[in-house]
Amino acid sequence: MSRIGKIARRTFLIGTAAVAGGVAFGVYAARKPAPNPLTPKDGEVALNPFIVIDGDGVTVIVPKAEMGQGVQTTWAALAAEELDMDPGDLRIQHGPPGKAYYNRGMGTQMFPTAEYRLSGWQEALGNQMSVAGKFLNLQITGGSTSSADGFEKMRQAGASARETLKEAAAQQLGVNRSALKTEGGAVIAPDGTRLSYAELAVAAAEIKPIVPDLRPQSSWKHVGKSQPRHDQMPKATGTAQFSLDVRLEGMKFAALKRNPYQGGGMAGFDPSAALDMAGVEDVINLGDGVAVIANNSWSAMQGAEAVVFDWTPGTYPETSDMIFETLRAAFDGDVNSTLLETGDVDILPDGATEITADYQVPYLCHAQMEPLSATALFTGETMEVWSGNQIPIHCRDVAAKEAGLDPEAVTLHTTLMGGGFGRRGFLDFTQYAARLAVKMPGVPVQLLWSREEDMSHGFYRPGAVSRFRGAVKDGRAVMVDGQIAAQSATASLMSILLGMAPMGPDKITVEGAFDQPYALPNARVRGYLADMDLPVGPWRSVGASINGFFFDSFIDELAHAAGADPLAFRLDMMRDEDARSASVLEAVRDASGWTGKTPDGVGRGVAFCHSFGTPVAEVIEVHQTDAGIKIAKAWIAADVGIALDPKNIEAQLFGAMTFGLSAALHQQITFADGAAEQANFYDYDAIRMHTMPQVVDIRILENGHRISGIGEPGTPPAAAALANALFDLTGTRARRLPLAEQFDFAV
Amino acid sequence: MARLTINGTAQTVDLPDEVPLLWALRDGLNMTGTKFGCGVAACGACTVHIDGEAVRSCQVAIGDVWGEVTTIEGLGTPDAPAVLQQAWVDHQVAQCGYCQSGQIMQAAALLAEVPNPTDADIDEAMQGNLCRCGTYPRIRAAIHDAAQKLQEA
Known part of the structure; x- marks a missing residue:
């Protein structure tokens, strides 16, 4: 075996995976390091699973889906901090699938407890439990976990590489390692001798990796400061390569067509009209659909529309009315969860005024800008796959299964993604491309979803219904009793990740409602699950996108019933419960100059949601204009504990808010004859330049005792803030989405 | 077979005349900077210039291109x-x-x-x-x- 081969097999212990305990899976196995998945080429050295050094410099492996959230730049900066390098001098690669890249940021989200209430022991246990990710192959980007996941381990990877390189230099120079410094990608000896990391790497790889302490926050040079994103110039010049941009010698273009009644089968098809079309070369049976092969993507899509199909019916209710009836019927079934229960909600407190309200939100498609695709080449013994995905190990394995190969025979390239929002945490696009490639040995093929195919074959954000009862007295809320019914997005995702749907309380169905930092003397939140085959899944902020609207809208209704200022009403209940959340609300109050009063023709709404460990408050201002209602201004405040990159956090906050406003304003997937009725952006629109509010101010707070995520938490308050503003403007309370069906907006 | 001038260079694309410019660029010439988002002129991801005018390249057949094309690469x-x-x-x-x-x-x-x-x-x-x-x-x-x-x- 070559020396490089030995280096490749060297294992490296990362992070607190090594701490004592091993609660869920036993000490020995949990402490055993995951193998380094990197296989360095000649002239390359992998010091650990995250740092590769060759003659040209240092490459940092960021094994995370880059779908716009800036994770590659932030993780590189974390490694650069300890490597004593300018982050801009690091090259960044996604890297292969690997158990070493398991996500250990998900631990605290496993508890059926409000995150703002997590105690120290629960956090420690959460960190232990997240080691389970290594066993479950959870190399996953999602749940706003990347910052927490990478915060320590990328600095540890950088620090370990630095000290091990210093040790190599120390041995070479015959001096003590402590006498050496590092600067600009080189080790500096006391006499000024510079040894670059590149020239030390091979020697360093022979040394047992050193695991030093991390530098204190007070000494950080890069982390905590806004970094220029490394992907900006490629994205501004059209040179960034997304999944759909993969081009291979001799590659064919294919378009997918499947049963619009999802889950239904294919009894037969007639390809003759498609085969007569210019550019179309073949129509290939994929079992429950076909791929039309052509010499260009457009002819393939045209061909897919020309195939005549005999589809069989699906297995979920045919119409939206029937689907929502099924959701409401869940209230008559068993309670799935009661994750908040305090005081007594069965007795109306003396002298209190009772308020009730029912709410409803629709199913939603992700509608990421880049339609789904994957590219594959099958040779008979190996398969190579290019796919923009959030779960690389699972994608590799499903491709291997389709090809009847061992996973080791599959090489997966995870590309940049033109948006994800949760949709790329599923396997279908990778799986169908692999299935097609097996039928075309030796021919590289790119399988594309048309926009219509993408929108009609979602793993949709579940539609949901809720019933709220509450009471106010002396200007305060004295009771909230909420019931929420939906399909389980958790069950859908977990059956892919773990091969089974978890039992027990479904936290995601009620997150954003049961876990909000309000002191309520009598409160209960119950979740109900509706069992239907309609495909659902995570969508930016998942359950909090639903309950951020339900719960905060109801809090707003209670405030008005109590005759209180909506912001002060929330703040009164929040101050004693969670000071960090209260500070966020105060920040948005101060930023927006909230007075509780608005002139005629102007409405303001505030909303708050604590999700993924991050409290976020938003104020939206709407203006009545001659052309209709305009969403005019927005203010946002959030607390992320430690802000790794403020300018990127700002982008995530206004971006996530816009994502929520788009859904609130326009979006719904409805069903007729079992098929989605929306097809493209003309009937599934989003906020555009002229309907985007001016984002007046974004305040980032750092009062948390631990770092929390930012990719999703900006979404949940958006719909409620807008609906609350519309109530202030018009006196009409919106209890269902989308809002464009009920209000006359300027478009 | 269509003859086009793209970013100042004469190019020949061996695709049917009705294929939209978007796909001639992306699939015929491997110029992937211009993006496919909707196929129906509803998103603007495929915008290029023809004689300086912004057009949705998913809606212009290569047989109908009336002038010089500029893309993001140009x-x-x-x-x-x-x-x-x-x-x-x-x-x-x-x-x-x-x-x-x-x-x-x-x-x-x-x-x-x-x-x-x-x-x-x-x-x-x-x-x-x-x-x-x-x-x-x-x-x-x-x-x-x-x-x-x-x-x-």
């Missing part, structure tokens, strides 16, 4: 970006980045016609270009910045 390169592209970088506009080729081509056509656009001009010109990441505030800032720099130049 506007500037990473080593020599256009002023507008540099403004995009300076303002850290892109998130996922998939729509930005189209946004930049649309903005370039706007600035060619209106050197110092108002916010209302930007609203009018850019509303056909969708961004699901919500980068609009930084797109607006980058356009204003580029307009200023181009006028100073």
Whole structure:
């Protein structure tokens, strides 16, 4: 075996995976390091699973889906901090699938407890439990976990590489390692001798990796400061390569067509009209659909529309009315969860005024800008796959299964993604491309979803219904009793990740409602699950996108019933419960100059949601204009504990808010004859330049005792803030989405 | 077989005449900077210039292309970006980045016609270009910045 081969097999212990305990899976196995998945080429050295050094410099492996959230730049900066390098001098690669890249940021989200209430022991246990990710192959980007996941381990990877390189230099120079410094990608000896990391790497790889302490926050040079994103110039010049941009010698273009009644089968098809079309070369049976092969993507899509199909019916209710009836019927079934229960909600407190309200939100498609695709080449013994995905190990394995190969025979390239929002945490696009490639040995093929195919074959954000009862007295809320019914997005995702749907309380169905930092003397939140085959899944902020609207809208209704200022009403209940959340609300109050009063023709709404460990408050201002209602201004405040990159956090906050406003304003997937009725952006629109509010101010707070995520938490308050503003403007309370069906907006 | 002039270079594309320019660029010529988002002129991701005018390349058959085509690759390169592209970088506009080729081509056509656009001009010109990441505030800032720099130049 070559020396490089030995280096490749060297294992490296990362992070607190090594701490004592091993609660869920036993000490020995949990402490055993995951193998380094990197296989360095000649002239390359992998010091650990995250740092590769060759003659040209240092490459940092960021094994995370880059779908716009800036994770590659932030993780590189974390490694650069300890490597004593300018982050801009690091090259960044996604890297292969690997158990070493398991996500250990998900631990605290496993508890059926409000995150703002997590105690120290629960956090420690959460960190232990997240080691389970290594066993479950959870190399996953999602749940706003990347910052927490990478915060320590990328600095540890950088620090370990630095000290091990210093040790190599120390041995070479015959001096003590402590006498050496590092600067600009080189080790500096006391006499000024510079040894670059590149020239030390091979020697360093022979040394047992050193695991030093991390530098204190007070000494950080890069982390905590806004970094220029490394992907900006490629994205501004059209040179960034997304999944759909993969081009291979001799590659064919294919378009997918499947049963619009999802889950239904294919009894037969007639390809003759498609085969007569210019550019179309073949129509290939994929079992429950076909791929039309052509010499260009457009002819393939045209061909897919020309195939005549005999589809069989699906297995979920045919119409939206029937689907929502099924959701409401869940209230008559068993309670799935009661994750908040305090005081007594069965007795109306003396002298209190009772308020009730029912709410409803629709199913939603992700509608990421880049339609789904994957590219594959099958040779008979190996398969190579290019796919923009959030779960690389699972994608590799499903491709291997389709090809009847061992996973080791599959090489997966995870590309940049033109948006994800949760949709790329599923396997279908990778799986169908692999299935097609097996039928075309030796021919590289790119399988594309048309926009219509993408929108009609979602793993949709579940539609949901809720019933709220509450009471106010002396200007305060004295009771909230909420019931929420939906399909389980958790069950859908977990059956892919773990091969089974978890039992027990479904936290995601009620997150954003049961876990909000309000002191309520009598409160209960119950979740109900509706069992239907309609495909659902995570969508930016998942359950909090639903309950951020339900719960905060109801809090707003209670405030008005109590005759209180909506912001002060929330703040009164929040101050004693969670000071960090209260500070966020105060920040948005101060930023927006909230007075509780608005002139005629102007409405303001505030909303708050604590999700993924991050409290976020938003104020939206709407203006009545001659052309209709305009969403005019927005203010946002959030607390992320430690802000790794403020300018990127700002982008995530206004971006996530816009994502929520788009859904609130326009979006719904409805069903007729079992098929989605929306097809493209003309009937599934989003906020555009002229309907985007001016984002007046974004305040980032750092009062948390631990770092929390930012990719999703900006979404949940958006719909409620807008609906609350519309109530202030018009006196009409919106209890269902989308809002464009009920209000006359300027478009 | 269609003959096109793209970014100043004569090109021959061996695809049926009814194939849209978008796919001639992407699949015929491997010029993947121009993006597919909807196929129905509803998102603007495929925006290119024909004789300086911003058009949705998914709607123009290669047999019907009436002039010289400019794509994002022709506007500037990473080593020599256009002023507008540099403004995009300076303002850290892109998130996922998939729509930005189209946004930049649309903005370039706007600035060619209106050197110092108002916010209302930007609203009018850019509303056909969708961004699901919500980068609009930084797109607006980058356009204003580029307009200023181009006028100073």
